Amino acid sequence: MKKLRVGVLFGGRSGEHAVSLRSAASVMEAMSPQKYEIIPVGITEEGQWLAGGDPMAALQRKEIPGDCFYAVMVTDPSTGGILLLEQPTGGPVKEFIPLDVVFPVLHGPYGEDGTVQGLLELAGLPYVGAGVLSSSVGMDKVVMKILFQHCGLPVGDFLYFKASRWIREKDSIMDQIEDKLGYPCFVKPANLGSSVGVSKASSREELSRAVDIALRYDHKFVVEAFIAGREIECSVLGHEEPISSVPGEVVPCNEFYDYQAKYIDERSELIIPASLEREVADRFKELAVQAFQAVECSGLGRIDFFYQEEGRVIYVNEINTIPGFTSISMYPKLFEASGIPYPELIDRLIDIALQRFENKKSLLTTYQP
Ligand SMILES: Nc1ncnc2c1ncn2[C@@H]1O[C@H](COP(=O)(O)OP(=O)(O)O)[C@@H](O)[C@H]1O
Ligand SMILES: [Mg+2]
Missing domain, CATH: 3.30.1490.20 (ATP-grasp fold, A domain)
Structure with missing residues (x-):
């Protein structure tokens, strides 16, 4: 069987650049070499795309070695791939690399917010995860909350x-x-x-x-x-009929789950599954799927909640359309606990991306009276 050529995008012009490197390293390590040919594409903090050589090492060391080339996404949907250039502003073309599918493992602005998704739409490439609309809605906490409220989901007070x-x-x-x-x-x-x-x-x-x-x-x-409550999270996977994992709980080691508590201090705990009564856990799973659908998400999404045990009050905090994806991150861990191991999760996400792309192909792009 021909291997699927997967462009894995990581890094990016975002405060979450470093987190993305970790997620992408895990993803690439878990992708079956029998099924996939991986094309790693690193995006610097300044937004330059690098491919060829070892872009992961280049980003980790923050210097561009000689075997890395500048990569440009070709926006002609009939070709779908990246061009490697010797100079960022052009110069001799080294190579054209056609891609079958792209896995953006980018967190935050210029990656998880619909911008890269828009580029991939223009390039006519299937890609893992949410489309343009849900990515940008999921990134904007204001629009996201307004949409959640509109769909009847419980949201805390905000301005x-x-x-x-x-x-x-x-x-x-x-x-x-x-x-x-x-x-x-x-x-x-x-x-x-x-x-x-x-x-x-x-x-x-x-x-x-x-x-x-x-x-x-x-x-x-x-x-x-401020909502005083437990932090409960559910992972959702799918497209038209998404499924939710079991809920998990985050117990931050700091006053709240800040950057330090998330990535630096190792004392924050993930409790999987969260200790919850059966009906309450089911309610979280239902709300997670509803939140996923409210923003028309696709592929993957992690929905974060607050839970006040007294009175069993649940608030939806947010959806993350490209949640942390290292093998020990909450998103994959929750699915592992729900019967889908990490490598299978990646396979399923790529399948969903390809299916969604096929479905979209049947739509007309010209006016036909
Ligand atoms: N309204 C709130 N009440 C209590 N804690 C909160 C509230 N909003 C955020 N937090 C704390 O801050 C963390 C980060 O906020 P969050 O909205 O999830 O931002 P991000 O998108 O950066 O993860 C949460 O995980 C939680 O610990
Ligand atoms: Mg959060």
């Missing part, structure tokens, strides 16, 4: 503002936040992940500082009422 208004009306914005949400509250850039730029504020001074931090990463920020 959002643009940087331009914050500069003009800082005091009145802070009054509004204090009136509606109170302290402590959580301040986040609207578009990001991995807790980059997220702070908990317990006073007006802290709020002001937290907003300044969030605005370093985005021109829009969200403020949420």
Whole structure:
């Protein structure tokens, strides 16, 4: 059988660059060499695409060795692949590499937010995971929450503002936040992940500082009422009829699940499956599928919740359309506990990508009266 040639994209122009390298290294290691020919494509923090040689090592060392070439996605859907160039601005073409499918293992902006997905649509290539719309909706916490509310999902209280208004009306914005949400509250850039730029504020001074931090990463920020509760997560897999894994629980080692607690300090715990009563666990699984469908997600998505045991109150916090994907990350671990081992999960995701692409092919792209 001919091997499927899979372009694996990693790195990227995002605060989550380093996390992506780890996810992609795990994915490439687990992909069956009998089934797949892997073409690793690394994207630097500046956004340059590299292929040939060992782009993973190049990104890890932050220097471009001589055997790496600059890669350009060809947006002619009849060819579908990447060109390797000797110079970033052109120069001699080294090689054209056609691809059968792409697996973007990119977290955060310029990767998980619909931009790369748009490029892959233009290139006429099947790709793993959410399409353009659900990727960008999943990345924007404001639009995501509004859509969740619209679909009847339980969402905590929140407010959002643009940087331009914050500069003009800082005091009145802070009054509004204090009136509606109170302290402590959580301040986040609207578009990001991995807790980059997220702070908990317990006073007006802290709020002001937290907003300044969030605005370093985005021109829009969200403020949420603090929800004291357990952090429960479910993984979802599929397209038209997605399935949910068992729920898992995160027990952060810090005051909240910040970047340090997620990736640096090893004392945060993942409890799989989460210790929950049967009906409550089933409710999480139902809500996870509903949240996945609310944003029209495809392929994979990890849905994060807060759970207040007293009164059994559940809030949907967010969907991550490209969740952490190392072999010890929550997303694959939850499916492993639900009977789908890591390498099979990758196979299924690639199958879903190919099927979705085939389905889309039957749509007309020209007007036919
Ligand atoms: N409203 C909230 N109440 C309590 N804790 C929160 C709230 N929002 C976020 N957190 C904490 O901050 C972490 C990161 O926030 P989250 O919205 O998940 O951002 P990211 O997309 O960066 O993961 C959460 O996992 C949780 O520990
Ligand atoms: Mg999160």
